[in-house]
Amino acid sequence: MTSSLAPFLIFYVGAGLAAITRGRLRQVLLLAVPLVGGLNLFYLGRGDLVTFGLFDYDLILLRVDKLSFLFSIVFHIAAFLGILFALHVKDTTQHVSGILYAGSSIGALFAGDLITLFIFWEMTAITSVFLILARKSATSQATGMRYLIIQVMSGVILLAGVLVRYQQTGSVEFTFIGLDGPGGALILLAFGIKAAFPLLHSWLVDAYPEATPTGTIFLSAFTTKLAVYALARGFPGTEILIYIGATMTAFPIFYAVIENDLRKVLSYSLINQVGFMVTGIGIGTTLALNGAVSHAFAHIIYKALLFMSMGAVMFRTGKINGTDLGGLYKSMPLTSIFCIIGAASISAFPLFSGFVAKSMVLAAAVEEGHPIVWMVLLFASAGVFHHSGIKIPFFAFFAHDSGIRCKEAPFNMLAAMFVAAFLCIAIGIYPAPLYALLPAAVNFDPYTAGHVLAQAQLLFFSALAFTYLKLSGLYPPEMVGINVDAEWSYRRLLPSAVRAFIATFGPIDHAVRHLAMRGTQRVIVWIFRHHGPEGVLAATMPSGAMVLGVVSVLAVFLVLYFVS
């Protein structure tokens, strides 16, 4: 028995039902959505299952292959984690938008053509913004709008690219796209915005720390990884992605070190992680692609775990800045442990999920002869441990005691963190089921003695560096403040440029318009003089004058008649 029910429908229907139910019934319903979805996935057939024609286009609503299937599994897991973590929330908007957002992302995964992809691409933008707006602060309203504008813009660029490509190739099918034509370049730009390419990334570090404590779990999972999926399908082996990806791994970690808002630290490290995936896609060999997608799989879970631990801290203490926190292991021991498991996973400690996935990308970089890229990735691996692995747990749960004594996270949050932590360790210890799902057969063993030793050296000496810097007082203290990034261009440069433009050209504009007004005024006065009530040309003629005219014309005719 196989199913051909489009997985996103389950989420859309679930969202509708969640909107009209309350209390315990809604909680059961919410949890059921990803579980029913998972059951449907289990029975889902392969190939183009739902197709239809629209105008001249052949649309494929549901195309299932190994790549989309793998991502859909982890998207279901992420949806489940996000829903469980937010189960105590009483806000209908957040629940409905969370489920719609998850459903839209899953819909986009199974889109077999670029038009369908575009529709779901925009749906993810529209449905997710409510997770930011639900903070209901003035800041979050402004942030939400900036987020929405950039996300929708990505979709518009995507559509433009798709149409240009359709003109060139006559097809809207979503297969390998490449950079051969202008359409491909536009589509890559659209994907790049959502994947947070360097300089296109500030929406992410702007929006994710502003979302609700529970909303960020959803946000961190879907948008960027949907873009990774789209890149893996449309642009594998596109060389420029190697360098874009390597840049993404390196530059955010500098920001992460000096950032005070711990969820913003995690947002920067999210870009760093996506950088590894983008690099893998750029390298494009079987090993590299396997590495990229398995990294995406593992990453979604441990990133959710880290954001959940910070969400729990925020929920209990109302604070998220490193300067305000510390010593929370006393009040929230379980959350601390879960956070450390997430930290170990993102740092790719042996026996945790990051280790079995990320190392494939590094191995592929070596294999394909990219020594510089390899060095950068290695630097970024050490760096990610430094800021995500150590900084996050250290400043939240240890460091100096902030004196905050609160309750441990609520049960549903702990349960969600437990499931995520369990998966992190399970994948790390026993990666075979994950490897079996990968697009290509895996011939990679992460647990060779040499590899484990190399990684352990890298990480423990990074920890040693942290200890040394901390003890010697060289480590930069956490500070209240923000660090300007690429968003400066549109939050400061552009507005001040507009203001300068208005200040310069405003008076000129005023003078020109004044001149034009005076000219017009003169013309009106002149016309009025001749055509106005007193004007010569406006005088009414008596009917006798017309009779005279007619008679004159007849007279002329008569004369002409006689003459001819």
Place this chain on the structure above:
Amino acid sequence: MNSKEKRYLFDNPRNVKVLIYSLYVVCAVLVGLDFVIHRHSEYAVEAWYGFYGVYGFVACVFLVLAAKEMRKIVKREETYYDDK
């Protein structure tokens, strides 16, 4: 600190010391293992004893010190974007 409050694991400086010294020991052992276990290496630098350890240490110190310098350029007041 309130004297009645429970003393937690790291309230005792001895435990912090134990943790730090265990880290030193682990690091030493890991470099030591380099002489025992053969690491498969593609590049020549990789084959150096303790390469990954040195690289990790240097990378992190560089990262932190560079970020510290970067802060001088990029850091602003929290209200930077608020004042119009």
